[in-house]
Amino acid sequence: MIEKMKFLSITGPKADIDRVVYTYLSRYEIHLENALSELKTVKDLRPYIESNPYKEELAKAGELVESYHELLPEHTDRKLKLEEAVDLIHALDSELKELTDKKSGLVGQRDELQASRDKVAPFNGLNYDVKKILGFRFMKFRFGRISREYYEKFYAYVYDSIDTVMFKCEENDEYVWVVYFVPEKLADKIDAIYASMHFERCYLPDEYEGTPVEAGHILDDRISAFQKEIDGIDKEIVEAISSRKDELVAAYFTVRTFSTNFDVRKMAAVTKHDRHNFYILCGWMTQKDAAAFQKEIERDDDTFCIIEDDHNNIMSNPPTKMKNPGLFKPFEMYVEMYGLPSYNELDPTILIGITYSILFGFMFGDAGQGLCLLIGGYLLYRFRKVRLAGIISCCGVFSTIFGFLFGSIFGFEDIIDAVWLRPQEAMVNLPFIGKLNTVFVVAVAIGMGIILMCMVLNIINSVRSHDMEKIYFDTNGVAGFVFYLALTVVLVLYMTGNALPATFILVVMFLIPLIIMFFKEPLTAIVEKKSERIEGGMGMFITQGIFELFEVLLSYFSNTLSFVRVGAFAVSHAAMMQVVLMLAGAEAGGSTNWAVVIGGNLFVCGMEGLIVGIQVLRLEYYELFSRFYRGSGRAFEPYGKAAGEQ
Incomplete structure (x- = not known):
């Protein structure tokens, strides 16, 4: 079912709009329309232009709630005044920003150390002070890795024939990490040979103490120290949020409500007078809410409400609000997937x-x-x-x-x-067809009943939308209903062995609806008193009509058989x-x-x-x-x- 809607125009002194919104509209459901669009015929109106003063606080509060949503409740009974909410948001944002900035600096330093740790880890097999190697002056050194395939070829066929010393460090299924040394004079030649073996060089920073294993331990200790500080800051952040979680959620809802209420101005219009300016709000309410709202403002001398019953004076179409019994509410999902019904549907x-x-x-x-x-x-x-x-x-x-x-x-x-x-055993004997599973026959019968019911619903919807063609001449209108109903009755009579109606009745029930559907466009023009010009001539009209009629008959047949499934x-x-x-x-x-x-x-x-x-x-x-x-x-x-x- 669709809720009955009423169109309201609400007006009052311009400065009074916030009071009306907070006192009345925040407690009712109203679908606001742009007042300037609705009141095009009214002169001397202008948009209500004011910047939202709560925009910044709402953005900060929303960012906090989004960032720490896992620590916050979804709802709270706590209530805060606007000033309290704003103060809390600013204080908490400042405190958390200081902590997060400090944490970001520590995370950056930890990540740098971790990168150094990751670079030296594959060379744990080198039992020599890394810093001393990095300080060599007359001997060139290279840290890097070679794929296992090329390492084995290099070691078997090349290594003994060149002037280089290579230390094998760590290895896995794909790579072998090595350090090789070469005299400075031969560095270019030897580097070229290693490069031909797909040697990938690693550059180590000059910050290690001792062997790679010892340097790794030192770096691990420094990384752990930074991580301990980071964990401490995380704990402070959690405590800061947890101690004021209800207040933060309440502050967010308070600021959001004030911001939403203020944004009503976007839909309002204002009269162009020098001294006494009035706001105008337009929108849709359910019939029940509209009556309650109008009764509530009867004693309010500064607020006026007019309910417009003549839809011809309203620019917008009523929105759709479905109201169904609880048992059927889940099925609204399927209706919404297809498209919401229009207000008169x-x-x-x-x-x-x-x-x-x-x-x-x-x-x-x-x-x-x-x-x-x-x-x-x-x-x-x-x-x-x-x-x-x-x-x-x-x-x-x-x-x-x-x-x-x-x-x-x-x-x-x-x-x-x-x-x-x-289902597997029940069979029925049908004329012309022979034995057929009973459930197939019942399924088709149910389908034919559903199709007829949908045709009736189409006629009702078409009457509501004043669509003459779909009421009388459409395949799902009166003509289609009479034809398909006659077909259904004839099939039932024939399959049950009963006598069929007289030939004259069959001709009337079958032929006349088909002829009406064939000439639906000219007939619609006659009913609506419009001039209908046949495009392409009579020959094209007849040819097109024959094919369309054939398609209609084919669709009746296929749609019916579709229920066999x-x-x-x-x-x-x-x-x-x-x-x-x-x-x-x-x-x-x-x-x-x-x-x-x-x-x-x-x-x-x-x-x-x-x-x-x-x-x-x-x-x-x-x-x-x-x-x-x-x-x-x-x-x-x-x-x-x-x-x-x-």
Whole structure:
């Protein structure tokens, strides 16, 4: 269902806008519209231009809350005045900035030492003072690494033939770290030979004491000392936040509320008078809130409210606020995914809730698995408010019902009797077709009923939007409804062996709707009293009409057969569970492997449940929504109570 909306114009002295916002509007849900756009015909209006004085404090508070959200509660009952909130934000921001700057300096020094530590670590095998090596004057040295492949080739074929001393240090699966020494005069030649072996040089800074192992220990101690200081600062930051966590959250909500309230000016207009200026706010409220608001300001001499009932005098379209019973609220998610209904359109939430659950239950009929979906979905929705879980829980109800109708519980079909039929066994004889699975016939019959219902809904929506073509001449309008209803009745009579209506009646019921759909554009022009010019001539009009009519007949056929999948999945579900029980040995008469039964049930419940859910959603969107639903509405986005909630 869609809430009834009222359009309000609120006005008062310009200087009084903050009081009105804090006293009234912050406690109601109002969808504000730009007053200048709504009041285009009113002269001497200008925008309300003032910079937000709370912008800086809100940014600081938001940054603090975002940075330390894991230490803060989501809600608090603590309340702060604006001055207290601003003072707290500035004090805490200054304190934390000092600590974080100090921490950043220490982290930088620690990281530099860690980089040095990482550079010297691969040379732990060199048992010589690094600083002395770095001080050599007549002997060149090179620290670096070579891939294992080239190291072995170099050591086997080149090393003994050149004037160099190489010390092997650490190694792994890819590289060998080495230090080689070479006389200064031969350095260029030897370096070239090593370079040809893909030697990658490492440059060590001049800050090591002792051998690489000793230098590593010294660096580790210095790194640990810096880390200890960093940990101490982290502890101070946590204590600073934790000791004032409720105050910080309260300060953030206080400043956010004041900032949001101040930003109402962006939507307001102001009269152009020298002395007595007035603000004007325009927006939508629910009928209930509008009545309560108007009653509340009756004794307020500085605030005036006019409710506009004539929508022809309103520039904007009413926003959509859906209000459905709690059982169907999760299904609003599917409606929102397709598009919100416009204000004058039928809300399909209850329809999708009923049809989706029934079709899912039909395709996934198992009392045991359905009960698991019901309980699991309910608990998840109850404690985590996951809307998809609420949908799963509703589907679980009908899965359980159809499980009893099909006599299936966790795949076992010998525990309870089928109240209705067993999907794999039930067959029916049909004229012209022969034997056919009963669930296929029932699925198609359900589909035809749903299609007819959607045509009725399309006619209602079209009447509300005053669309003559879609009311009378469309494939889902009156003409299409009469044709498809006649087709449904004839099929039912024929399949049940009853006599068909007279030929004249069949001609009227089939031919006339097709002719109306063929000439829908000229007929619409006549009804709306507009001149209709046939583009391309009569020949092109007839040719195009024939192809469109053929497409319409083909779509009726394909859309109807699309519901066969409902019966197909009911059969396949039973077949999959039969395979699970066969693998578990439950059908062989021997001992049952319960691990296979449990695992198989979990697998089927998860995999087929997902597939069935997607297939039913496809049916909803393509076979139901496409017939009657426009989904061109805009969301009701309230300022005030919803915007200022903690």
